Amino acid sequence: MSVEDFLYGIGESVDSAIHGIIDFINPSPSEEPPSFKYLSRLVKKRLTTHEYLSLKLQLAFLLYLIVNLALLFLKASPLWLVGVAVVYFLYLRYTLVRNREFFVEHEPYRFFYYAISAISFAVFLGYLMIRRIATSIYYYYAYLLVAFAVVMAFRWYFKQRYGRDYTYGIVEEIKGDVVRVFVHDDIAANVKPGHYWVDAVEDLEIGRVVKLIVEDRKLKGAVPVKIIEVYLTDQSSQSSTEPNEETE
Structure with missing residues (x-):
């Protein structure tokens, strides 16, 4: 490697570091999802x-x-x-x-x-x-x-x-009169992420978004207890649980 190439490499590294610091101090919203390698x-x-x-x-x-x-x-x-x-x-x-x-x-x-x-x-x-x-x-x-x-x-x-007394979930399994829904971490409703079993209602299908009433448990957070609305658009549990307009 020549001296010129070495100095050019140093210049690129310094320039990249400066841009990284500026981006860290003054960030802008990204259109690409973040990586969680570690x-x-x-x-x-x-x-x-x-x-x-x-x-x-x-x-x-x-x-x-x-x-x-x-x-x-x-x-x-x-x-x-x-x-x-x-x-x-x-x-x-x-x-x-x-x-x-x-x-x-x-x-x-x-x-x-x-x-x-x-x-x-x-x-x-x-x-x-x-x-x-x-x-x-x-x-x-x-x-x-x-x-x-x-x-x-x-x-x-x-x-x-x-704060609110409801959250959203996605139907992942239906067993007779009960269904298993996936709920995202929801700080506004104080609900932890995970799967919850609740009573089934009409018009349920796997993949549909539902609105659930939550019940506050002292020192344990809130848990979904009842479906109050069914949205007619199917979604994956890895997508947002925010509903679309069409409801039943």
Whole structure:
């Protein structure tokens, strides 16, 4: 390899890196579905693109919490918390904006993760401040109560703004008077992804989208319990469960 080719290769690498950084800082929605090369190796069961994206957000948030807890344990400077938060929020924004078209319902996820991440950052930063001024353990008790109240207030507000008592599923199996439906991860209805058995209704066929009432189970999330509407368009369980216009 000549010196000229070597320098040209370096220039291309630098240019690619610069464009990658710019795209990371200022992302735009992609028309191509994302690749989950490494994540798919960790998850044994088959997931939809929406489920993979939801899992990425959950893992990123969990890692963010763990890193912040480690920084608190090490009594690191608040600047470390700020630095970690900047990187995390850039990644969060990149994931949400870049993959906007591949969420079944984008807005609730965007609001939830931005808000809960901002609350977490404020709680960790506030704890550092409390540790500097606290003269007794009661300061910590009071701070934990305030943090808990803020989280509960956010939970209430999120349910008021985005919460609903229904979700959508796809019929995958019919057995007499019951059917098995596949339901995507649905943060607005607080439903976990998976298969659920519910009572059958008229006009059901495998592949059809159905609207289901969900029942809230304390500390366990909500579960679909009853079909209230059948949509006449067949879909795969790997596609969006958002219904088309035609209903029965």
